[in-house]
Amino acid sequence: MTETLLKVENLTKHFPIYSGIFRRQSGTVKAVDGISFEIQRGETLGLVGESGCGKSTAGRTILRLYDATAGRILFDGQDIAALSGDELRNARPRMQMIFQDPQACLNPRMTVGSIIAEPLTEHGNLRAADRQTKVRELLDAVGLNPNFANRYPHEFSGGQRQRIGIARALALEPDFIVCDEPIAALDVSIQAQVVNLLEDLQEKLGLTYLFISHDLSMVRHICDRVAVMYLGRVMELAPRELLYNTPKHPYTQALLSAVPIPKPEIEASRQRIILTGDVPSPANPPSGCVFRTRCSKATEICASAVPEPRDLGGGQITACHHAE
């Protein structure tokens, strides 16, 4: 568990805003604004935050579904952000993605078999008969009946569709998978099935995950380390136990205290940190620390200086002037 598979350095993704009759650029949405982290081989890193904090953009930029504005994405020593043409195409099979909405990410006019075989046709050189065998193996691996290969996505339930999406992601035997809210659209009783499947596959195939989610209790279950994002920046990054037991960043503290706990006696006596207001616009983020407008500990220094990430011990890296 000491080999670094993915190293992201100062990754930045800005989207231009165009306005006026000449569509001149009038500003930028700073969706991801200089984030850095490493993922070890076989590890699961959680990426959490509220909607609009840039966690999905970060995941997509790492896979080069978006071109990074700045920064480096070192995947197994190779800078993905600098690749182009054939080199990029050859790197793609090793990095795959599982999407949030299993309804939207499967083509309704293709059979499940051809959906799963598509990456094999694009990137592999298997013969048709071998592809069919491979598809059946993949369906079996994700817990679906291999005879379902000729059916269409609408014949499956949400949880089963998510399994199809997982089978497709596994088709090219990747090392690294970005799971973008893979369970958010599923019912509670189905979520556990899919999470268990992801964990089993990780163990069996030695996969490395970037698990993007807003479900903090599920992230606690599945992730080894967790990064908390707010307005395009990483506020805190720590091993699971440290982050959940002793959160140091005021934003992490507020986020954790907002999660409802399914125990009435705890809920009745719980002290919540209620954040007032909404997340500011990423087109015009606050100066200094981006969280300061909603932070109870904010002082003058927070407005003038961007807090540098500091290691507060045990690998708990916090970007806050006031964290101890």
Add this chain to the structure above:
Amino acid sequence: MWGRMSLDSIGSDPVLAVEDLRTVFHTGEGTVHAVNGVSFSVREGELLGVVGESGSGKSVTMMSLMKLLPMPPGEIVSGSVRFDGRDLTKIPDKELRDIRGGQIGFVFQDPMTSLNPVFNVGFQIMEPLRIHLGLSKREARDRAVELLELVGIPDARKRLSDYPHQFSGGMRQRVMIAIALACDPKVLIADEPTTALDVTIQAQILELIKKLRQELGMAIIWITHDLGVVAGIADRVLVMYGGQIVEHAPVSELYANPQHPYTRALLETLPSMDEDRTERLASISGQPPSLTKPLTSCPFAPRCAHAMAGCLVENPALVSVGENHDVACLWDPATGGVR
């Protein structure tokens, strides 16, 4: 216990009582039995949580109460809904229209689709006030400002002329709550009102609801799939599965002593925030029932770890297992045998 009403302030008479409600949908592929004999009541000042997965019939039940379903394909086959001395399933549509949005308020899951994008929010809050209460434009405007202030929208008078897209998700849901509260309803039905919101915004809305309950004392029916949310706000909880109520208990009793295998499994599948992490999540295998046939056996039996021969030949009725605690199951967790 901050936020929870003392039991004295909860009235003893039900404001709304539903008896044996059955709703079906006639579709091209046959009849879907969405609600199969649901009975419950809610009292003044009480917050009733309704928990279930998608397709469990929780939303259709509430829509049926107010006949908000498209009919056809929907049809209310049987049942009664007592409200204010009347049976809502029998009264003419005109009377029902006076009750909807007036004495019974609704908050829906997605505030973007339930607010009209081409009218400003002031118009949308004033609309029920003018229609149901007959207020003049000026009175309605003043009341709308009060309502927006009540739900915590800053600079209320100025924001009346803003359109829904100018509000954030949490603020839009506050506007929805303001509209639902406009005519001082006796019952507020909230259908997954915080599901589309972030946790920090959800926490704001939950605090708001706790505050409003104490100030206004109306009955609230809160539909959700989130057992954590229910634990924090509900007095009593109904657990629905397969279009029927499978368990009903006061909130602390339900979490401390769940009886139905479905309730127990749901609580076990949740990853914990405060205890040691388990290596593997408990999961419920299989899929929810399709409800295309009338239920002749327990709908949960195919997924149930404790299913017995009897579960496949009869659909168990709700039986009392304690004070205010009912469960529809043959299995007894205390003995591990037949109840």
